[in-house]
Amino acid sequence: MTTFVDIQDVTHVYARAEDGAPAVQNLNLTVREDEFAAIVGPSGCGKSTLMKLATGLQFPREGTVIVGGREVGAPVKLAGMAFQNPTMLPWRTTLDNILLPLEIVEPHRSRLRKHKAEYVAKAECLLAQVGLKGQGHKFPWQLSGGMQQRASLCRALIHEPKLLMLDEPFGALDTFTREELWCVMRDLHAAQKVTIILVTHDLREAAFLADRIFCMSARPGRIVAEREVEFPRPRDLEITYSAPFASLVQELRGHIAQARAAA
Template sequence: MPAFVDIHDVTHVYAGAEDGAPAVQDLNIKVMEGEFAAVVGPSGCGKSTLMKLATGLQFPAKGTVIVDGREVGAPVKIAGMAFQNPTMLPWRTTLQNLLLPLEVVQPHRSRLRSNRAEYVAKAEALLEQVGLKGQGSKYPWQLSGGMQQRASLCRALIHEPKLLMLDEPFGALDAFTREELWCVIRDLHAAQRFTVVLVTHDLREAVFLADRIFCMSSRPGRIIAEREVDLPRPRDLEVTYTQPFMDIVHELRAHIAHARVAA
């Protein structure tokens, strides 16, 4: 079966890079449809570059990026994205922020005006699913950081993307809120089975959420280890205190420590 996301022998150099050094080099990743993949590695290893390549925000100097059977040559419309900063527009209500992608992405853009009630109902259902029932009329500044991030996840999913890209989405939150949101994204993925690529520095987060974890080297980034997470699903937070869970975390930490020394 072909991979849903296939990054093959990719090298990428940013225009204007002072030393001309690549951000990633000979990068290879395959993620299957419906899989939850995580990418970890040292700071500056090219994790965010990988995200940009997979979504068509950057194009490789060498190699190919294929998503859903098509080589990426433009922004990928079947992808939703969520970042560490929720970037909610402060002059729009939470509900209006959720509907924003529908104003841009076809075929929803053409249908939004005539089917607005349907889309509003869908947005409100998503908000309820992540614990924000009744919060759609509030502005972002009226929400806590964790609530804003929940809304950001809803916004990334409102147009029913086949691919969800998560770039450190929980990194700025306190530990308890972060773990709550792990469970939110776990449940959303279990219910909808979209493909996920999560970039994170948090090894516990990667092991709790992912089916498979890719570990990158220091810059220029490439994959130095791939680890299947064989912990049974559904997972609850108690699993993070078990020895098999911690063994995987320590194994990944050793790979990253080695990558730092090798740099």
Template sequence: MTAFVDIKDVSLTYKGAAGGVHALDGLDLSLQKGEFAAVVGPSGCGKSSLMKLVTGLLPPDRGSIEIDGTAVRGPVKMAGMAFQNPNLLPWRRVIDNVLLPLEIVEPHRSRFRAEKARYREEARALLATVGLDGFGDRYPWELSGGMQQRVSLCRALIHHPALLMLDEPFAALDAFTREELWCVLRDLWQKIGFTVILVTHDLREATFLADKIHVMSARPGRLVMTRPIDFPRPRPIELCFDPAFTDIVHALRAKIGEVRKA
């Protein structure tokens, strides 16, 4: 089966006066269409660099990256992105923050003015899906951190991306809100069916959400283990207290501890 995301022998060095930083070395990773993958590893292992490479924000020094059979040679239009900081524009209302990608990404940009009413209805429907029905006319500063992150997810999905890239999207939230948003993301993914790459330090988050967890080595980052997660879906949050779930988290933590010392 042809991979939807195919990363082969990718290496990256950030150039600098002190010889640069060798971020990734010979990284291989592949995902099938609709797969939910999590990438974990010690701090500084190149997880965020991987995100930039896959979305075309950086070119690799060596190797190749293909998405849906097409080589990545620049910013990837079919990708949506969400980060630890929601990065909402404070002077724009919530619904206008959600609509922002449609003003930038073709083919939506060319028809945005003519079809703005339809797009606004789509944005309101998406906000309702994440529990923000009626909040479209608020400003970001009127929302809690968890609500702002829900808006960020809607903005990342409004242009119907085939690939969603998530870089520590829930790390700044309290534990209860974080788990609540795991379930929001779980439900969105199961409803829409996009492909996901989630970069996270939270091993419980990775185990709850992912089909496969990819463990990276210390810098320069390379793939050292892939762990399939076979719990049936949809997964209830109570799964996090199951002994089998806890065993996976402990095994991942042990592996990361091992590669940190290597």
């Protein structure tokens, strides 16, 4: 498989950083096309910086970031994003929230008005996939936190992005809802050809969903360990209670503990 995201020897310092300390340093990371990659690390390790670099919201001070074969010099436009906070716009219905990216991205932007029905059907289809069938007419504040997060995933996927960036998307949810959404995410990845980078604190989440897991060090962040996850797909939630799964999580935990101690 071809490399889709290639981050080479990247050091990044925020212009607003008071101490001028880099957020990430000598960061190397490659993610293959259609791969599900997870990034775990202690808090404040620059995971969010990594997301901003890969989507072209920030440009590295040193090193290069290549996404989809092109060096990133502007927002990449082929990415979808979802955060811990669903950030739905309260004055739009859930359906209109999901259609929002289409009002921005070409070629949909100029097609949206004429082909509205087609796009609405697509959004309804996505809603059904995440278990929100027929809820599109509701306002986001009429939905629970978990439902809003599902809608936020639909919004991230509606324009068929090549790259999906997830920044702790399930962090604020209760355990049961979270596990449900893991399965939703797993099925979405299986159904669509999309490269996913998931940033998370939850090691079980990373181990269950990802093909490959990267562990980051404490600030300034860099990759300290890389681990392929070999569990066959489709994976069932049951595997999270198996012995190999537990030992994988324990191994990851060791890397993080080391990274924290080194800080």
